[in-house]
Amino acid sequence: MSLKENTANAITAIVGAENVITNEETILSLDPVMLSAFQKAHGTYKPAFMPLCYVKIASTEMASKVLAYCNENDIHVIIRTGASSSEGQLKVIDDRTVILDGSPMNEIISIDPVNMVATAQCGVPLAVLEAKANELNLTTGHSPQSQPMAYMGGLVATRSTGQFSTYYGSIEDLVCGMEGVLPNGEVFRIRPVPRRAAGPDLRHIVIGAEGTIAFMTEVTVKLFSYYPDEMWRNGYIVKSFDEGMATVREIMVKGYKPSVVRLYDKADVDHNYGSVKLKDEEAFMFFSCEGPGEIAAANGAAIHKICMDNGAEDIGTKAVDHWFIHRNDLCDITGSEMEAKHYRETGIAYATMEICANWEDIGKIYTDAMEYVPNKVPNLTMFGGHVSHSYINGTNIYFVYNIKINDVANADLEYWAVMDAVCDVVLKYPSATIVHHHGVGKARVLRIKEELGTSYPLLRTLKDAFDPKGIMNPGCLLPLEK
Ligand SMILES: Cc1cc2nc3c(=O)[nH]c(=O)nc-3n(C[C@H](O)[C@H](O)[C@H](O)COP(=O)(O)OP(=O)(O)OC[C@H]3O[C@@H](n4cnc5c(N)ncnc54)[C@H](O)[C@@H]3O)c2cc1C
Secondary structure (H helix, E strand, C coil), rough: CCCHHHHHHHHHHHCCCCHHCCHHHHHHCCCCCCCCCCCCCCCCCCCCCCCEEEEECCCHHHHHHHEEEHCCCCCEEEEEHHHHHHHHCCCCCCCCCEEEECCCCCCCEEEECCCCCEECCCCCEHHHHHHHHHHCCCECCCCCCCCCCCCHHHHHHHCCCCCHHHHCHHHHHHHEEEEEEECCCCCECCCCCCCCCCCCCCCHHHHHCCCCCCEEEEEEEEECCCHHHHHHEEEEEEEHHHHHHHHHHHHHCCCCCCEEEEEECHHHHHHHCCCCCCCCCEEEEEEECCHHHHHHHHHHHHHHHHHCCCCEEEEEHHHHHHHHHHHHCCHHHHHCCCHHHHHHHEEEEEEEEEEEEHHHHHHHHHHHHHHHHHCCCEEEEEEEEEEEEEEEEEEEEEEEEEECCCCCEEEEEHHHHHHHHHHHHCCCCCCEECCCCCCCCCCCCCHHHHHHHHHHHHHHHHHHCCCCCEECCCCCCCCCCC
């Protein structure tokens, strides 16, 4: 019997035939839309490797038994939930992989308005949890652009961040506890306590591990009081991206707490905001403030004053309101026939890359990247960026780009080359990171050793300790070494 038949039969015996898909056409129809979208649009997509089978995991017990089987038999596993990850995390790269789909684990276990936490299984869509919380005038505070696509497991596993992160924090600030399964089938729980000092924070072994260490089956996240009608917001034009960055820095270091902080250069504005007209060097920025009305208003008034004192032009709320309404529209376009048609007709693909650095270096990185990347990758037709997540000690830049694809068959490599060029720039700065929130996946894995430097062996040791046979998403986050 072939490995494929053997594996499918054994897993079927564990989870039942209704939970195992072996038909290649069905498996292909479930392929993540983000993978090789350009080739798919051209009808030339053919994955290098097909999974042995696709398994629907409906309980912790199933996860445990299937993982134990795979571990024992050296079968590789790729876990997925929403399948919206953007860095090739779900790409199958060998001929002994099964896909474990955690999306059937979709129960909201509790919403606790006294202790301000929600516990959900890994397959709960964030949008569903957020809607349930909103019914109680609560919010998860987590709002990535992929909110309509992403599920709780993937959001925690990729160390995701949301558009309102400057106020609520990113996923690592929100996760209180979890249940998970190790590759050998052992189930563990990390209790959702408000804080603990019992040794290193074990949550962080799994948060951001991109499915390379454990299968997270359940997660408990914080909740916040929700005041959508009391939000303050406003937009501004500034003379340059640098001046905008200095204003954002002043707001952050003085201790104000906006929820949304966004600063766009002209290339990005022209691509995303037809309605805001900028002169060559100008930039567009906007802010929102949340929380109880008095706090939002006070934060907003102070932010407005800083902007005006720095010479910004007040352009009111029109463009900001537009962003709030349309901020997640990309999810409707991603993987759609409209996107495919655009790819076919123009031969141009759109992609992004997010990095982060301290206040001193971020402006230099932006300037260096604007010069270096278009030179290194001459088929770029647009290269710009925006700031979208700020901290007291620095901020991110989300580079956006259009690239004229030269060779459809190698489209993925062509836009990964842009990422690589950005990495060349960023890695020169010791205060900077090549990944702000999308995770490393298989797209940036070749730069992870440079990113982590002398701390890389810590990650390797963790991986080898928890997954000694290397069955969990090989080639993702850590390079293949064995
Ligand atoms: C249009 C668009 C916009 C985006 N915007 C943002 C954004 O604003 N902020 C942001 O942070 N990201 C963003 N992303 C990236 C992506 O949506 C996030 O990384 C998201 O967290 C992935 O969640 P998912 O459920 O789709 O995960 P998947 O794609 O299913 O999986 C992602 C990774 O997590 C692992 N994983 C999934 N479930 C589990 C589990 N139960 N246990 C262990 N590992 C697991 C997988 O193996 C994989 O490595 C965007 C993506 C798109 C397409």
